[in-house]
Each structure stands twice: as structure tokens, then as C-alpha cells.
Amino acid sequence: MSRDIRRVGVVGGGRMGAGIAEVCARAGLDTVVCEVDAVAARAARDRVAASLDRAVERGKLARAAARDALDRLVFSGSLEDLADRQLVVEAVVENADAKTEIFTALDKIVESPDAVLASNTSSLPVMRLGRATRRADRVLGLHFFNPVPVLPLVEVVTSLHTAPETVGAVEDFATRTLGKTVIRSQDRAGFVVNALLIPYLLSAVRMTESGFASAADVDTGMELGCAHPMGPLKLADLIGLDTVASIAESLYDEFKEPLYAPPPLLQRMVEAGLLGRRTGRGFHVYG
Ligand code: CAA
Numbered sequence: 001m002s003r004d005i006r007r008v009g010v011v012g013g014g015r016m017g018a019g020i021a022e023v024c025a026r027a028g029l030d031t032v033v034c035e036v037d038a039v040a041a042r043a044a045r046d047r048v049a050a051s052l053d054r055a056v057e058r059g060k061l062a063r064a065a066a067r068d069a070l071d072r073l074v075f076s077g078s079l080e081d082l083a084d085r086q087l088v089v090e091a092v093v094e095n096a097d098a099k100t101e102i103f104t105a106l107d108k109i110v111e112s113p114d115a116v117l118a119s120n121t122s123s124l125p126v127m128r129l130g131r132a133t134r135r136a137d138r139v140l141g142l143h144f145f146n147p148v149p150v151l152p153l154v155e156v157v158t159s160l161h162t163a164p165e166t167v168g169a170v171e172d173f174a175t176r177t178l179g180k181t182v183i184r185s186q187d188r189a190g191f192v193v194n195a196l197l198i199p200y201l202l203s204a205v206r207m208t209e210s211g212f213a214s215a216a217d218v219d220t221g222m223e224l225g226c227a228h229p230m231g232p233l234k235l236a237d238l239i240g241l242d243t244v245a246s247i248a249e250s251l252y253d254e255f256k257e258p259l260y261a262p263p264p265l266l267q268r269m270v271e272a273g274l275l276g277r278r279t280g281r282g283f284h285v286y287g
Contacts, residue, residue: 011088012092013047015146017091018033086112088115094124103132117133119141121143130159153180241282
């Protein structure tokens with residue numbers, strides 16, 4: 001297997017997919033982003049362009065480098081455009097059926113038998129995605145953190161079928177090519193970070209749900225009392241309350257521990273479409 005991954009595909013151009021595509025393009029890689037249609041592909045491009053502009057404004061990137069990165073990206077409405085990729089990272093909604101369907105399709109489309117199919121899943125079993133393909137040894141989890149251009153961590157998640165050379169090639173890619181720091185996790189719901197983070201976020205939801213403290217005070221408490229960059233309810237709004245609920249459900253399904261059970265308030269907010277920053281309102285209101 002080639003250790004030099006230069007042609008990358010990303011499936012899904014939402015916040016995570018766009019962020020992953022941005023870091024790949026900034027690392028000089030030929031990157032194709034696939035969305036469901038041309039309109040969604042255009043929205044993904046706008047997302048990456050806005051983030052690159054922010055990086056320039058914050059003095060993290062030269063204007064010319066931002067332009068070059070955008071030029072390196074192709075936004076497509078068809079998975080067929082991923083045929084010649086060496087690595088494809090799937091970053092669609094946290095839903096097992098949607099992800100499985102994409103892995104089945106990618107297995108048929110991506111031509112090189114050496115190509116790696118990775119998922120940015122936060123909590124679903126990598127083994128099940130591998131079993132949707134005929135190359136489970138070339139399937140693993142590659143879990144980035146939001147905002148992807150800012151946070152340096154990647155979790156590499158191996159299933160019982162993932163081959164050691166797949167892990168080696170992808171860890172090399174994540175560290176040397178993208179400049180990220182890798183931690184390894186076994187294929188258990190939540191991996192390392194979400195298994196710790198989600199119960200904390202759910203505790204914060206329960207605290208406001210019971211009237212124990214206001215959302216603003218819970219957040220201020222952790223920002224000023226523990227020097228967290230943002231409090232748990234602001235962070236839940238950033239991740240998306242639907243995603244937080246999905247991860248909690250996966251954790252609860254796997255471990256059956258009450259601390260992972262999504263509280264009723266979180267469920268009702270998701271049903272009400274109050275999903276956090278993305279929809280303008282979650283535990284806080286965004287203008
Ligand atoms: N490209 C590069 N750098 C950027 C950037 C971009 N597009 N946008 C911002 N930055 C940099 C800024 O330059 C700044 O860097 P310095 O500190 O070196 O100056 C830094 O990022 C912070 O940016 P800002 O000052 O503009 O914004 P902020 O201080 O309000 O921070 C934040 C925003 C980065 C989101 C910060 O609040 C934070 O880190 N929050 C915690 C986020 C977190 O915990 N994410 C993990 C979520 S869990 C997850 O993703 C996994 C999952 O499966 C659910």
C-alpha cells in the first residue's frame with residue numbers, strides 16, 4: 001500500500017466535511033468533496049471559502065495560500081467522481097443507515113483495491129461499515145474535531161478487521177501530511193473523547209432541565225471556573241443537538257449506562273428543530 005496519500009475524497013460538505021476538505025487542501029492535496037447535488041456542493045464550497053477567509057483574517061493563513069487551497073478543491077454532486085481516490089473520508093450525518101449505504105457505494109466506485117475508506121463517525125461501530133464493503137481490512141475510523149481547521153486531534157479507530165498497514169498509512173497521513181496529533185481507539189461507541197465528553201454535556205443539560213442552574217451560569221461556570229474555551233451548553237450547540245443526541249443513543253445502546261441516556265429536554269429540543277448554532281437557537285440564541 002502506498003504511504004503517500006495525495007488524492008483524497010470527502011463525502012459530505014457540512015461543517016465536518018468542509019473542515020476536513022479544508023485541512024486536506026491546505027496541506028496541498030488534490031481534494032474532491034461530494035455532496036448530494038450541485039446546490040449542496042455549492043453550499044459546501046461557500047462553507048470552505050468562509051472558513052479560509054476567517055483563517056486569513058485571524059492571521060493564520062496568507063491570502064495567496066487560501067486562494068491556492070480553494071483552487072485545489074473540486075466540489076461535485078456525484079460519488080462517481082471519487083473513482084481515482086487513494087483515501088475517502090465519509091463525513092455525512094451521524095446515521096448508521098446513511099453511512100452504510102455510502103460505504104457500499106464507495107466500495108464499488110473507488111477503483112484501487114489499496115484505497116482506504118475512512119469514516120468520521122463519532123460513535124458508530126467501524127466494523128459494521130467495513131462489513132458493508134469487500135475490503136474491511138482497508139476500512140477504519142478517522143474522527144476529526146470541530147472546528148477541524150483549529151483543533152489538532154484525530155482519533156484513529158480500528159475494527160477487528162482493519163489491517164496494520166492501513167493504520168500505518170492513515171496515521172502517517174494524519175500526522176505528517178495534515179499535521180494532526182493521533183490517538184488510537186478500539187471500536188467502542190464514543191471512542192476516547194466522546195465517551196468522556198458526552199456524559200459531561202448530558203449532565204449540563206440535566207442541570208438546566210431540573211432548574212438547578214441557568215444555561216448561561218452553567219457555561220460561565222466551566223469557562224471561568226475551569227478555563228474551558230466554551231461551556232458545555234455552548235459546546236453542545238456548536239456540535240449540534242441532533243448529533244449530541246445521536247452519539248448519546250449510540251453510547252446508551254452499547255453500554256446501557258444511565259449516564260449516557262439522552263435527557264428528555266435534549267430530545268424535545270431536537271424534535272422542535274432547535275439544534276444549536278446551525279438553526280440559530282439551541283441552549284443559546286445566535287444572531
Ligand atoms: N482556520 C484556522 N484557524 C482558525 C480559524 C480557521 N478557520 N478560525 C479560528 N481560528 C483560530 C484563531 O486564529 C485562534 O487562534 P489563536 O488562539 O492561536 O489566536 C483560535 O482559532 C480561536 O479562534 P477565535 O479567537 O476566532 O474564536 P474563539 O476564541 O471564540 O474560539 C473555538 C472558538 C475555536 C470554537 C473555541 O471556542 C474552542 O476551541 N471551543 C471548543 C471546541 C471543542 O471542544 N470542539 C470539540 C467538539 S467535539 C467534536 O467535534 C467531536 C464530536 O464527535 C462531537
